[in-house]
Amino acid sequence: MKKRLAIIGNGMAASRLLDELVRRNATDSFEISAFGEESRGSYNRILLGRVLSGSDPEEIALKPTSWYAARGVTFHSGVRVAKVDPVGRRITTITGDLHPYDVCVFATGSSPLVPPVRGLKGDDGSPRDGVHVFRTIEDCMAIRDRARPGSSAVVVGGGLLGLEAAKALCDLGLHVTVLHLDAVLMNAQLDKSGGELLRRAIEKMGIFVRTSTSADEILGNGHVEAVRMRAGDVVPADLVVFACGIVPRVEAAKASGVPVNRAILVNDLLATQVPGVYAVGECAEHDGKVYGLVQPIWEQCAVLADVLTGANPRARYLGSKVYARLKVAGVEVASFGITDAEFPTDEVVQVFEERRGVYRKLVVRDGKLAGAMLVGCAEAAPALVQMFDRNEPLPPNRLDVLATGNAPTTAAEREVCNCNHVTESAVVEAIRDGCDTLPALCEATRAGTGCGSCRGQLTTLLANHTQTTLA
Numbered sequence: 350m351k352k353r354l355a356i357i358g359n360g361m362a363a364s365r366l367l368d369e370l371v372r373r374n375a376t377d378s379f380e381i382s383a384f385g386e387e388s389r390g391s392y393n394r395i396l397l398g399r400v401l402s403g404s405d406p407e408e409i410a411l412k413p414t415s416w417y418a419a420r421g422v423t424f425h426s427g428v429r430v431a432k433v434d435p436v437g438r439r440i441t442t443i444t445g446d447l448h449p450y451d452v453c454v455f456a457t458g459s460s461p462l463v464p465p466v467r468g469l470k471g472d473d474g475s476p477r478d479g480v481h482v483f484r485t486i487e488d489c490m491a492i493r494d495r496a497r498p499g500s501s502a503v504v505v506g507g508g509l510l511g512l513e514a515a516k517a518l519c520d521l522g523l524h525v526t527v528l529h530l531d532a533v534l535m536n537a538q539l540d541k542s543g544g545e546l547l548r549r550a551i552e553k554m555g556i557f558v559r560t561s562t563s564a565d566e567i568l569g570n571g572h573v574e575a576v577r578m579r580a581g582d583v584v585p586a587d588l589v590v591f592a593c594g595i596v597p598r599v600e601a602a603k604a605s606g607v608p609v610n611r612a613i614l615v616n617d618l619l620a621t622q623v624p625g626v627y628a629v630g631e632c633a634e635h636d637g638k639v640y641g642l643v644q645p646i647w648e649q650c651a652v653l654a655d656v657l658t659g660a661n662p663r664a665r666y667l668g669s670k671v672y673a674r675l676k677v678a679g680v681e682v683a684s685f686g687i688t689d690a691e692f693p694t695d696e697v698v699q700v701f702e703e704r705r706g707v708y709r710k711l712v713v714r715d716g717k718l719a720g721a722m723l724v725g726c727a728e729a730a731p732a733l734v735q736m737f738d739r740n741e742p743l744p745p746n747r748l749d750v751l752a753t754g755n756a757p758t759t760a761a762e763r764e765v766c767n768c769n770h771v772t773e774s775a776v777v778e779a780i781r782d783g784c785d786t787l788p789a790l791c792e793a794t795r796a797g798t799g800c801g802s803c804r805g806q807l808t809t810l811l812a813n814h815t816q817t818t819l820a
């Protein structure tokens with residue numbers, strides 16, 4: 350008899366876990382069900398900025414609802430799980446429905462952090478009209494409904510999400526001001542010089558940036574009219590978007606008695622302390638770390654699929670090296686490892702090309718890459734990430750490395766997509782095997798399905814090699 354495997358959540362981690370399970374023929378031994386509070390099939394949350402700018406939500410879909418049925422997976426769409434009963438092995442939804450399970454996985458992600466700002470709610474206690482967060486397609490549609498060209502918006506948060514939201518709102522014709530608590534934009538990834546360069550690029554787009562400040566009070570009569578900042582000055586706003594951090598969603602796990610610290614505690618098998626209960630993604634805490642980027646989450650999903658199906662009983666998740674390669678409001682940014690020297694023996698190499706708006710920096714420890722930062726030009730990023738991943742010694746000429754990343758010379762070694770570790774030769778082989786469109790190529794190789802920053806390179810490879818194949 351098949352075991353019942355229930356996945357709670359239907360976001361990017363759940364979607365990847367399902368892919369990994371299907372690859373291991375898990376439906377032969379499991380009856381799989383996924384419970385998604387969002388009523389859509391899963392979608393690429395990373396690309397939400399496009400939806401905010403006006404694209405059709407279908408463009409970022411990962412799994413249409415037909416995907417589940419076609420693979421024998423039951424999708425409970427629009428169903429929120431309240432808790433699990435780990436003894437009776439039953440899931441309770443918020444409407445009180447009960448679903449038995451043998452193994453369950455929490456993949457409940459995060460919710461946006463909204464700091465305790467005065468005036469978030471109107472006089473009647475309901476959320477103030479015009480205050481939004483940026484996490485789901487529905488959030489984007491609600492912001493779009495409210496955004497009128499010529500009106501003004503305040504985005505609280507100058508990290509990746511905040512700048513994405515600001516750029517999209519600016520493209521929609523709004524007067525946009527970003528408030529950022531730190532003195533440096535994207536301070537989790539960038540140092541002062543990198544942040545300054547990014548700020549200039551953002552300001553050139555027509556977005557106003559105010560650093561070392563935050564929203565203190567939302568003002569308005571019923572709907573939002575302005576934001577009062579810490580120092581007391583007031584910025585008019587018809588719309589306020591909070592994009593200043595995330596909080597792991599652990600409420601259902603807590604209600605089930607699953608031990609939680611900042612997020613749900615898991616071991617190297619991604620198992621919680623409760624038998625039969627696992628967790629992956631932004632809701633999981635492994636070895637003191639909670640990851641907020643997809644590449645580590647995907648590594649977790651591969652391990653969990655190995656563990657659950659027995660495909661590789663020795664599979665262990667030992668933590669991830671995190672790197673971010675992003676297009677922030679149109680500006681290429683890559684950052685990983687440490688952002689500055691930590692010991693006197695650490696070596697720092699940096700090049701600041703003010704005119705081109707390009708900044709590159711390496712931090713080298715014991716002859717190996719300990720961190721890198723690229724702003725305005727991330728061409729060298731895939732090769733640098735590869736070196737960082739493999740802990741390879743750096744060649745003596747660090748400037749060459751900064752310029753080109755010292756990419757491996759063979760296509761079989763050169764990674765195009767760092768999120769999925771897809772090499773150039775794998776991409777070319779897929780093109781030769783008949784993948785002649787970008788979606789087909791992405792589906793066959795998985796390249797381009799993460800942060801999407803390699804899609805330009807995939808398009809170039811597609812153009813070059815389709816021509817070669819046809820010639």
Ligand SMILES: Cc1cc2nc3c(=O)[nH]c(=O)nc-3n(C[C@H](O)[C@H](O)[C@H](O)COP(=O)(O)OP(=O)(O)OC[C@H]3O[C@@H](n4cnc5c(N)ncnc54)[C@H](O)[C@@H]3O)c2cc1C
Nearest residue numbers: 358359360361362386394429430457458630631641642643
């Ligand atoms: C605008 C934006 C841009 C981003 N850009 C990048 C980027 O460039 N690179 C990168 O690596 N990462 C990026 N991220 C982060 C990335 O999207 C997340 O790391 C990833 O989505 C986490 O996957 P998850 O499945 O853990 O959480 P989610 O994708 O949030 O999925 C969790 C799902 O679980 C559902 N859920 C929660 N509780 C319950 C319950 N009790 N019952 C049923 N369902 C429930 C939620 O509704 C949600 O659908 C970005 C995120 C955003 C919002």
